Amino acid sequence: MVEADESYDDIFPQSLFPFSRDRVSFITSQRNKLDGYLFLDLLATDIAGISDVQDFYPPADQQSLKDLYFRISNSNSDILKKHCLLYYILQDYNADRANDYAKNVLLPDSHKRLIDGIISLDRFEFKTAMTNLTHPGVRLQYTEKVLSTLLNHAENGALYVRMYVTATSPVLDTEHAARLYLQALCQISIASSILFLRTVSPYWRAGLFKILVEYYVGTGSGEHAYELANLALSEDEDELIRQELQQHAGLVAHNVLLVRGLHKRPESNVKPGTSEKSTRWAVFARQLKENPSQAIQL
Template sequence: MSSSFAATFSLDPSKFPYTKQCIATKRNARVSLQNQLFFDLVLAEVARIPESSRLYPPRNTTDLRNLHEAIEGCAVDLLKKQCCIYYILRDWDTHTEYAEEQLIPQTYCALMDSYWYLDNQKNKEALNSLLTPGLTPNFATKIMSTFERAGDHSMLVTYVQTMQNPLDTEEKTRAYLKALMRVDVSRALFFTRTTTVAPRQSLFNEVVDHAKTTKEGVDTLARFPFDVSEGQWAFENLSRTPGPGMEALIVRLTMMGDTSAVIKLREKHGGGKPDLNNALKESLHSAEAKLLQRS
């Protein structure tokens, strides 16, 4: 056994941390994490304890004892049991002493710290803990989606690039791309060239659609070095409707000397049929002026 119940938890009612407010906060956190805390996953997939979400948070000492017994009685090795107890003791703020007494390796403490921070919606602290050297967290997809839903895009990018976990599913790829395009459109466009787990054109258009909504993104679209396929996809996307995207396209086409395409765009979207020089001059100056206004 990792430890007895009485030796692990204080039986003083005044020290019981799971107040009504605490329980409500943890249940709300579970909802925000798609109805599954990271600790629920640890109990279910690592400790193999069924119906784990019903055990935590405990409402009273009896519930706590049942949780402790479920962990002690599960068919996993001692270290995994100790890690589960360590997580619970974070709520009691006695986790450090427990880790020292049980000689839990630092990387395992950091792993459980990470999950506790994520469950308590402390993503900055979670990221710092996740980046502990030698740490290999489980549940990479859920970690990424947690950062994504919280709008912590730079954290998601940092996590993926530092951990170098393979983006081996379309879900992971799109989650990373969604964050990366909000950090740097150019890097996101280059990234679409490197992945094979999702249709490249679909990923490309996702970045372009986002880029059209920001000043920096529109400027990037006007000047990014598209390859042949990307150039065709960009033209199809940006030429659909007037707006910032089309302004970027006009600047691109004019700088490339594709005068006929500029004229056709103007005619298609109500620009009339002025002579070639006036069309180019008006198109370029108007588009560049609007781009500059967004700078």
């Protein structure tokens, strides 16, 4: 394998400096959108111990680029990790040189895909990011940041989040990661949301049920309010939903609570001759579905 610090000039020719004002502005803007940290920043900190990469990248001039290069090459990282970092920088520098570099240093396909995926996340090129990051040979840390980036910045971000979690099976071992995934699932399916809630730590469950209630009440959608009112739950789950609805201001929450308090049989199952309670549930549920923010006529 070629040493990462064999020749700075061979990798970054002095005659070429593509970091224009617009390019620097774009990279800086992306870092700001990502809460002050590119995925590159996290990677450089974790694998090369460069915690102040923001001071060097994007480079203001050749000297800044050279300083960053030698910070990488002189770090205690193994050679493969150095190649990965330099490959990322080269993709911003010149894509053709980056691809040539990957071939010259024999960068493994899985590592190349990983860095290509990280670059695409930093650039908000989400379709390309998913193609690389969901490849079977790729494993990326920073699950919370990946989910947050997809959810907050990608069009149809909730679908991307579900795709990423389904394909890579990351361990959602923090409450924040679980919250992000639930926020995505709420936008897709209440049934999927409940199934996920049943897998999380009991210590997180109350807070996560609050997210579910706030989403399905807060959208103002009659369909969402009806789904929440008609949701089949265990006694413990029903109690958590009831508590959250009681604490939630507004007619939608009040109406959902009222309908949930009656017979939970679906409207389509109500037949002539059934109990008055079931008939009342059907009438109330129809009102909720048609106009969830209007007081139900008792």
